[in-house]
Amino acid sequence: MSVEHFLGIKTQEIFNYEPSQSIFRRMSKLAEFIYQHKKWKMADLQAVAFHLVSYYDFPNGNQNLDKVESVAWKGSPMEKFPHDQKELLFQLQYHQPTAYHCYFVVKDNDELKTHGGIRKFNNEGCKDKTRFVVQNTSELIGYSQIVDSVNDYYLSRKQSLGFSQKTLNLQLKKVIDANYNYEAVNHQSTLSGLFDPWISDTTKKKSKRIEETRIHTFLNDYLCFIHNLTLQNNRSSQLMKATAKRPTTIMKVKVAPQLSKFFAKVISTELIDLDLFERFQQALLSYLPKLPQGKEKPTLELANLRKQNIFGLYLPKQNKIVIDFPQGHQLAAFGEAGCRSFLHAYGIYLDYQFSDEPLSFQKAFINILSYYQTAIGKRDLKYQSSKYQAPSEVFATAFEVFSVTHGMDSLLTKKSADFTYKDEYEVFDNKLNKLVDSYFEQVFPSFVTELPSKQKAIVD
Secondary structure, eight states: OOHHHHHSOOOOOOOOOOTTSOHHHHHHHHHHHHHHTSOOOHHHHHHHHHHHGGGSOOTTTTTTEEEEEEOOSTTSTTTTSOOOTTOEEEEEEESSOOSSEEEEEEEOOTTOOOTTSEEEOOOTTSOTTEEEEEEEHHHHHHHHHHHHHHHHHHHHOOSOOSSOHHHHHHHHHHHTOHHHHHHHTTOBOSSTTOBOHHHHOTTSOHHHHHHHHHHHHHHHHHHHHHHHHHHHHHHHHHHHHHTTTSOSOOEEOOOOGGGGGTOSEEEESSOOOHHHHHHHHHHHHHHGGGSOOOSSOOEEEEEOOGGGTOSEEEETTTTEEEEEOOOSSOGGGGGGSGGGGHHHHHHHHHHHHSSSSOGGGSGGGHHHHHHHHHHHHHHOGGGGSHHHHSHHHHHHHHHHHHHHHTTOOSTTSOOHHHHHHOHHHHTOOHHHHHHHHHHHHHHOHHHHHHSHHHHHHHHO
């Protein structure tokens, strides 16, 4: 699951939008986001024009379509259409002769209001049987990627959505049709404050309105998914950069045999104090048997991350938990070391490794994720960065709070003062804690029974 897979681009940027905007506006913004983050070529334009033909009601549809090729304005039926040198003309070529000449006009014009609709060309001196679509370059490319992306997202959802893929694509056409959009802008929806012309039409059968409402909700969820995917990607890129210049000398650490049950190996990039490590190892051995386990054992790396101001992290591509480990004889300062960030890093490991799809992207977690993102974002602008908003970070923070709230106390967890005074933990109010409790009781039932609060309840 990656930005490149779903959007066809490589970028570390975050796709942001205003939730109060109409779904049409947000889709248009996503199309522009896609276009801006890749160098597109003429071949790309031809390919996406071919791809989008089925999304416009050409008299010939996409049946019998052979190719879309660039043609000169001069000498074509479109010659008298107002255009400049930057605007491209593509003709649809069919295997068999057709009744109409069909074209794409591609304009680099952000103010263009007439894209996305089929036009009959009636300028004096031109053939009456000419049809064409006018579209911005950015939206032509962006919408083509969105069509593929939405369909991939549909297929990735394992539960029944209450509508077919064919019906989804029929409605998706309306999202990328400017004529439909601008006529619909005054239809105010009661669903999340979005403009929704589909469900505002009371003349439709109830079953049809219900189906279209489900599709509307699905597309809204899709946009939220893309936003979270780019947040996650941005956070992963930050951590990769921050840890890229670590020492290359790797030393394998001799550990107790019991620890091999939980880690593929334990390594260090620094000389470590054996007394400190023994204390750390004992904390791990008393702690790990109670925690949920991922599909594959991670590598544990002990490093010096103080210059990067990082205490602990998880690198998913390497399946590695990296902990800032205290140097020298710092037994008194052990509690201030990155060891106290172990539970958070382990939470991110579980997010990636507990099931085939990250837990933080699954439907069961979405209410916790959106609640936390909204609550922490209101505290300060700095909390709107991916460090706090990325789904894996939210999952790990929720896992920490749940564990500590139910009595999990160790040198491997944050201090109680952190949970009392730090904003990222303070936002866990009664409502959010109830959501978190219910979630982890369902996802990690065996772990829940090991928690001190649950053990006490059994004894009582």
